[in-house]
Amino acid sequence: MIANEAELRALMTAGLNGDAAAHRALLDRLSRHLRAYYKNKLARIGRSADEAEDLVQDALMAIHTRRHTYDPGELFTPWVHAIARYKLIDHLRHTKTSMTDVPIEDAADFEAQDDHAGAESALDLNRLLARLPEKMRRAIRHVKIDGLSVAETAARCGMSESAVKVSVHRGLKAMAAAIARGRTT
Amino acid sequence: MKTDDLINMLSMNVEPVDRGQLRRSLGLAVALGAGGALVAALLTLGVRPDLHEPGALAFLGLKLAFSAGVVLMASLLLTRLARPGGERRTRPVLALLPFAAIVLLAGLSLAYAPSTHWEAMIVGDMWLECLVSIPIIAIVPFAVIVWTVHRFAAPTDLARTGAFAGLAAGGVSAMGYALHCMDDSLPFIALWYGGTIILCTVAGALLGPRLLRW
Numbered sequence: 001m002i003a004n005e006a007e008l009r010a011l012m013t014a015g016l017n018g019d020a021a022a023h024r025a026l027l028d029r030l031s032r033h034l035r036a037y038y039k040n041k042l043a044r045i046g047r048s049a050d051e052a053e054d055l056v057q058d059a060l061m062a063i064h065t066r067r068h069t070y071d072p073g074e075l076f077t078p079w080v081h082a083i084a085r086y087k088l089i090d091h092l093r094h095t096k097t098s099m100t101d102v103p104i105e106d107a108a109d110f111e112a113q114d115d116h117a118g119a120e121s122a123l124d125l126n127r128l129l130a131r132l133p134e135k136m137r138r139a140i141r142h143v144k145i146d147g148l149s150v151a152e153t154a155a156r157c158g159m160s161e162s163a164v165k166v167s168v169h170r171g172l173k174a175m176a177a178a179i180a181r182g183r184t185t
Numbered sequence: 186m187k188t189d190d191l192i193n194m195l196s197m198n199v200e201p202v203d204r205g206q207l208r209r210s211l212g213l214a215v216a217l218g219a220g221g222a223l224v225a226a227l228l229t230l231g232v233r234p235d236l237h238e239p240g241a242l243a244f245l246g247l248k249l250a251f252s253a254g255v256v257l258m259a260s261l262l263l264t265r266l267a268r269p270g271g272e273r274r275t276r277p278v279l280a281l282l283p284f285a286a287i288v289l290l291a292g293l294s295l296a297y298a299p300s301t302h303w304e305a306m307i308v309g310d311m312w313l314e315c316l317v318s319i320p321i322i323a324i325v326p327f328a329v330i331v332w333t334v335h336r337f338a339a340p341t342d343l344a345r346t347g348a349f350a351g352l353a354a355g356g357v358s359a360m361g362y363a364l365h366c367m368d369d370s371l372p373f374i375a376l377w378y379g380g381t382i383i384l385c386t387v388a389g390a391l392l393g394p395r396l397l398r399w
Contacts, residue, residue: 016202024196031188057191062399064195066339068202069268082270086341090398119188128186144194165200172195180399 009076016067027060030080034059036115037084051091053121059087061176090180123182128175136171139164144172207337208264214333215260218326219357225322226361233367240369248363248374254283255356255382259349263330266346267338277345280352284379291375309368312377319358319381320388327354327389331396340397347393348386355385
């Protein structure tokens with residue numbers, strides 16, 4: 001368990017410093033924990049496991065777009081667990097279920113679980129992208145999906161590099177917000 | 186959408202993250218809110234005309250010290266609450282310190298005054314103006330702080346975070362109002378400044394869950 005915290009924290013710190021491989025490994029590991037966590041919680045209150053993957057993706061988006069709120073001086077697992085739990089309670093509250101059944105459990109509970117089955121949500125990436133303003137959509141397509149560098153994208157779109165970065169950042173935040181809203185409607 | 190596709194997208198071309206951003210943007214929001222409250226108070230109410238008198242200056246200093254204390258505590262707690270799980274690491278009781286201090290001073294000043302003066306000391310002349318002005322001036326700072334928290338932070342206890350946003354906004358608003366206010370008595374500050382700031386806090390707690398959702 002402690003090894004797990006140390007490992008996840010090291011991946012998070014490397015990701016915050018711009019290490020894409022570490023960030024990918026972190027999100028992959030977290031997605032398994034999140035899946036097990038949500039399936040377990042939803043099952044316990046008699047809800048369908050179908051909602052779990054939407055929540056997993058919502059939480060991953062939140063973890064990614066709000067990762068600057070992690071204080072490297074603090075433990076990592078409680079941070080990620082607080083996000084997972086917040087998204088669950090928000091989901092239950094806005095889909096009209098009693099939320100008295102979500103106990104404040106240990107963060108250790110969260111670390112102990114792992115699941116990698118049925119990893120597809122009802123969300124549609126293309127539809128999410130289509131709702132973004134043109135500039136953000138192109139920036140995200142080039143940089144985050146086709147894997148072009150920021151410099152190449154800037155040249156191709158006739159934007160400055162910092163404008164590309166801002167567009168990617170804002171676009172992802174807008175997508176995170178759309179996912180959070182879409183989950184509850 | 187497959188979760189693996191989402192992870193691929195999120196981990197493509199990752200930029201280093203600016204870790205000071207949260208603290209900086211919250212600090213800037215409170216500072217901007219304070220600036221806005223000062224300007225609003227100066228434009229609509231104006232500075233009290235008797236500032237050259239030492240007594241008036243002393244009371245202005247006292248009012249500012251109390252409100253600034255509230256703002257300082259509220260900002261510190263808000264910075265904690267702005268991070269996921271922050272509510273488990275905060276002691277909201279700290280925010281009561283400035284209130285405890287002013288209530289103590291008010292009690293002492295009442296104890297040393299003849300009871301015939303009590304009513305005038307507590308009610309003052311402009312209690313209604315104070316009661317109305319502080320919450321109204323607090324609206325703009327509250328909006329700035331809430332917008333900033335919603336955009337840059339990730340609070341997981343929205344009611345409490347809203348409450349401290351309201352507390353900070355009430356505090357900067359009281360700083361602005363203090364420039365105008367001519368009611369110079371400690372019980373007045375404790376009751377009307379303290380009371381209206383608490384009102385802002387309650388309003389923030391009620392609005393938080395609606396405004397801060399992310």
